[in-house]
Amino acid sequence: MFLIVIMEALIVAIITVLVYQRFASWTAVPWYVHLFVVYGWFSAFVIVCLTPIDVASAWYDDCNKHNINRTRGSMESCGNQPASYLAEEPTLAIWRILYWSMYILCWTVYPVLQSYSLAGGFTVFAKFKAAIIENVIIYGVMGTVFLILLIWLVAKADFDQNSLMLIAIAFANSWGLLLVISLMGHGIVEIPRRLWRESNRYTMMKYYYFQIVSYYDELQSSEEKFEKTLKFVKKIDETVRDNDPWRPYVDQIVETSMPEYALVRYAEGSKDITYKNLVKLSARVVRTKYLYHRSKCLYENLLDRALALEDTIEEVRNPSPDKVMHWSFASKQRTGRFRNFLNRIEWIWKIWLEVSAYRFAALICAGLSITLLWSEVTFSSKDGDTTNGGTETGGIDLSIWSQLIHAKHLSDLFRQFFVFVAVAYLSACVYWSLFNFRIFDLYALLPHGQTDASSLLFAALYLGRLTAPLVYNFLNMIHNSRTAFYVLMGDMSKVPVLGASFNTYLPLALGIIVLATAFNLYSRIATVLHLRRFHFDTNWNDAQIDEGADLLRRERVEREKKGDIDSSPLQGLTSDRL
Numbered sequence: 001m002f003l004i005v006i007m008e009a010l011i012v013a014i015i016t017v018l019v020y021q022r023f024a025s026w027t028a029v030p031w032y033v034h035l036f037v038v039y040g041w042f043s044a045f046v047i048v049c050l051t052p053i054d055v056a057s058a059w060y061d062d063c064n065k066h067n068i069n070r071t072r073g074s075m076e077s078c079g080n081q082p083a084s085y086l087a088e089e090p091t092l093a094i095w096r097i098l099y100w101s102m103y104i105l106c107w108t109v110y111p112v113l114q115s116y117s118l119a120g121g122f123t124v125f126a127k128f129k130a131a132i133i134e135n136v137i138i139y140g141v142m143g144t145v146f147l148i149l150l151i152w153l154v155a156k157a158d159f160d161q162n163s164l165m166l167i168a169i170a171f172a173n174s175w176g177l178l179l180v181i182s183l184m185g186h187g188i189v190e191i192p193r194r195l196w197r198e199s200n201r202y203t204m205m206k207y208y209y210f211q212i213v214s215y216y217d218e219l220q221s222s223e224e225k226f227e228k229t230l231k232f233v234k235k236i237d238e239t240v241r242d243n244d245p246w247r248p249y250v251d252q253i254v255e256t257s258m259p260e261y262a263l264v265r266y267a268e269g270s271k272d273i274t275y276k277n278l279v280k281l282s283a284r285v286v287r288t289k290y291l292y293h294r295s296k297c298l299y300e301n302l303l304d305r306a307l308a309l310e311d312t313i314e315e316v317r318n319p320s321p322d323k324v325m326h327w328s329f330a331s332k333q334r335t336g337r338f339r340n341f342l343n344r345i346e347w348i349w350k351i352w353l354e355v356s357a358y359r360f361a362a363l364i365c366a367g368l369s370i371t372l373l374w375s376e377v378t379f380s381s382k383d384g385d386t387t388n389g390g391t392e393t394g395g396i397d398l399s400i401w402s403q404l405i406h407a408k409h410l411s412d413l414f415r416q417f418f419v420f421v422a423v424a425y426l427s428a429c430v431y432w433s434l435f436n437f438r439i440f441d442l443y444a445l446l447p448h449g450q451t452d453a454s455s456l457l458f459a460a461l462y463l464g465r466l467t468a469p470l471v472y473n474f475l476n477m478i479h480n481s482r483t484a485f486y487v488l489m490g491d492m493s494k495v496p497v498l499g500a501s502f503n504t505y506l507p508l509a510l511g512i513i514v515l516a517t518a519f520n521l522y523s524r525i526a527t528v529l530h531l532r533r534f535h536f537d538t539n540w541n542d543a544q545i546d547e548g549a550d551l552l553r554r555e556r557v558e559r560e561k562k563g564d565i566d567s568s569p570l571q572g573l574t575s576d577r578l
Contacts, residue, residue, distance in 0.1 A: 009046060039101075058088070060082055106460075120279045188372060208548070294452075431466075
C-alpha cells in the first residue's frame, strides 16, 4: 500500500520542481531559498493529494467497524481494500510531519527569510537582526492572543497537556480560514467568468489594450523611483573617497544596483552619510530595483500575450493557405522534425477548438463552483458525521459533495477522484485570487525564472498557511470527522471564540462575498470613486483602449525593427533622464 503513496509523492515532487523551475532561477536565488520553498510547495501539493487517500481509507475503516456491530444479514459490503489504503496511525504520522513542519516554517522561518531578502544590512547578522525586529510586532500580537486564549482555558478548567497545541492549531486554522473564505468567494466566481471571457477574443483584445496602459503607467512610476534612487547612489558614490570608512558599504550598494547603475550619468540628492542612512539606502535600492524589474516583466508578458492574440485574430479573419499559425516574431517559430505536424495541430487548436474549449472549461468550473458554494453555505444544517458508523445528532445533510463522496455504492477510485477534484479546485480558486486580486501588491510570481526570493517565499508561506485550513474546511463541508487529518486538528469545541462555531459558521459569509463578486460590487465602488476599471461589455469603449492599442502598435514596430532581440524585461533602464 505504501508503494502507491510513495509513487504519488515522487510524481508530486517532479511536478513541484517543474512548476518551481518555471518561476525561479536556480542561479539568481540563494540555495537556502530553493531548499525551503521547494519543500513548502511540495508539502502543500502533497496535502492536496493525501486528502483523498485519507478520506477513502477512513471510509473503508469505518465501514468495517460498523459491520462489527451488525448481524450477518445486515452487514454492508465495504468492497475491496483501497489500493492506496493507509491505516490511521501511519497516516496520522505523515500528517503530523507535514503539518508541524509547515507550521514552523510558515510562522517563523518564511517571514524572517522574507524580511531578510529585502533587508538593507551589509552583513548576514545585520540582515537577520533587521528581519527579526520587523517581525517582532506581528509575533507580539500573536503571543497576546495566544496568552488570552490560554488564560481562558485555564479559567474554564479545560486546560491539559494538549491545550497549548490545540490553541496553536486553532489560531493558525482560524486565521487561514478567514483568508480562505475571502479568497475562495472571489475565485469561484472569477475563474469560470474569466474562462468564458477568454472565449471572446475581441473583448479580451480590448481588455489587453486597456491593461497595457495601466501596466505602462506602473512601469513608468517604478522606473522613475528606481532612477531617482540610482542617482542618489551615484551622488554618495562620488562623495565618499576610497580611503573613507564608509567606502566598503557604498561599494556593496553600487554592486546591488548593477547593471542599471552603469547607465546613470547624473547624480542628485544630499543626505548625511551615516551607517543607518546607508542601510536605509541599501534597502531602498533592493526594493525599487525589484519593483522596477517586476513591472517590466509584467508589462513585457502582457505585450507578448496581446501580440499573440492579435496574430490569432488576424489568422481567424484571414486563414493562411498552408494552415499554419504565422506569429509575428521569430521566438514563436517552431523547429524540429515534427514541426509541420505540431504547427498543424496548433493551427487547428487556435482556429477551431480553443474557443469551444474555453467555454466548456467555463461550464465545468461553473458547475463545480455552484455545487461547492451550496455545500459550503449549507453544511451547518447537519450536525455530526455522515460516514459509516457516524453519529448523526440532527439536521438534514444538504451538502451535495457530502452526499456524493459518502455514497455507499461509490467505488474507491471515484471517491478519491471526487475528493481530489473538489480540494484541487478550491485550492485553485484560493491561490488564483491571492495572486490575481493583488491584495499583496509587492509580490508576484513571474515566469521564465524571474521571480525574486521574497515572492517565492511569499508563495510558500501562503501555500502552507492556507492549504491545511482549506482541507479542514472541506472535511467539515462533507461531514467527515473520522479522517486522520481531523484527528490531528483535535477537538476545536474546547477553544473559545476560534473553535467549532467559528469553523462552522464563518463559511456562511462565503455567500455574501460571492454575491458581491458576481454583481461586480468592487467595480461599482471603483466607478463611484472615479477609479478607471475595464468593463467586460461588448459595446463599452474608453479612451484608454485606444491609447493601449497605440502603445501596442508602437511596440510591434519597435520589435520588428530590432528583430525581437532586445525585448527581454531585464535589458536595463533606457530613459534619457539618466
